[in-house]
Amino acid sequence: MFKRTAVLVVSCGALLTACGTDADPRLENEEIISNLIEAGYPADSIMVVEGAVYVERDAQVSLEASREMLQRGEGSAEQYRTNNLVDTTIVKKICINPTSAFNTYSRLSQGLDLAIQNYNSLGLSFVMARGPTTGCNANITAQATSGAGGSAGFPSGGRPYGTITIGTGLQSYSVDANEHMITHELGHTIGFRHTDFFNAASCGGNEGSAGVGAILIPGTPTSDPSSLMNSCFRATATGEFSQYDIVALNYLY
Numbered sequence: 101m102f103k104r105t106a107v108l109v110v111s112c113g114a115l116l117t118a119c120g121t122d123a124d125p126r127l128e129n130e131e132i133i134s135n136l137i138e139a140g141y142p143a144d145s146i147m148v149v150e151g152a153v154y155v156e157r158d159a160q161v162s163l164e165a166s167r168e169m170l171q172r173g174e175g176s177a178e179q180y181r182t183n184n185l186v187d188t189t190i191v192k193k194i195c196i197n198p199t200s201a202f203n204t205y206s207r208l209s210q211g212l213d214l215a216i217q218n219y220n221s222l223g224l225s226f227v228m229a230r231g232p233t234t235g236c237n238a239n240i241t242a243q244a245t246s247g248a249g250g251s252a253g254f255p256s257g258g259r260p261y262g263t264i265t266i267g268t269g270l271q272s273y274s275v276d277a278n279e280h281m282i283t284h285e286l287g288h289t290i291g292f293r294h295t296d297f298f299n300a301a302s303c304g305g306n307e308g309s310a311g312v313g314a315i316l317i318p319g320t321p322t323s324d325p326s327s328l329m330n331s332c333f334r335a336t337a338t339g340e341f342s343q344y345d346i347v348a349l350n351y352l353y
């Protein structure tokens with residue numbers, strides 16, 4: 101088992117400590133953090149890494165996305181999630197565009213193809229395609245970084261988050277592990293949170309903070325050890341969605 105994020109390793113400060121010297125991003129981050137706490141995220145699940153705000157270890161939150169999290173239509177927990185989904189009346193084709201550096205890692209590249217197939221095999225209200233290609237309503241750049249982790253972000257404005265970042269250390273793992281990581285990060289870009297968000301049980305269950313605004317998709321259990329959207333995963337991951345991941349995807353899209 102290994103932690104999902106390499107970004108933590110390069111963390112330059114604790115909560116509310118920005119890395120940059122420019123005052124404006126710092127104020128922006130303070131608003132993002134304030135919005136996240138108001139939206140129900142435990143303070144200890146929020147971190148600032150290289151000037152950007154992350155929750156759940158690997159999901160970056162923009163100012164716009166954090167504001168949308170507060171736009172709860174009827175005060176229900178589900179509504180919170182709904183506001184951070186992709187609007188499939190606009191976005192019917194999501195193109196994932198690997199950088200040339202990403203493409204030099206064969207297992208990352210294979211993992212991307214398999215991750216796209218994972219989504220497309222479900223007949224959802226959008227399709228994914230590997231770029232460069234045409235007819236894209238939204239684009240996600242797949243870039244490489246050091247380490248064996250991954251990171252992404254949540255949708256805003258009805259569009260998926262625009263970047264997934266995958267550690268080149270995954271080249272040493274199986275294609276299935278690469279498929280798992282990339283499918284997981286793409287899951288964040290379309291609005292998925294961690295299945296074990298409030299206790300990170302897949303990472304050892306040492307975070308506590310259970311019961312604060314947990315958002316459950318109807319038809320799914322409160323925990324799912326097989327979920328591809330757990331915080332951490334084993335190197336023996338299959339790269340395939342769990343039964344309840346599929347329920348959740350079909351419910352949302």
Ligand SMILES: [Zn+2]
Binds near residue numbers: 284288294330
């Ligand atoms: Zn994640």
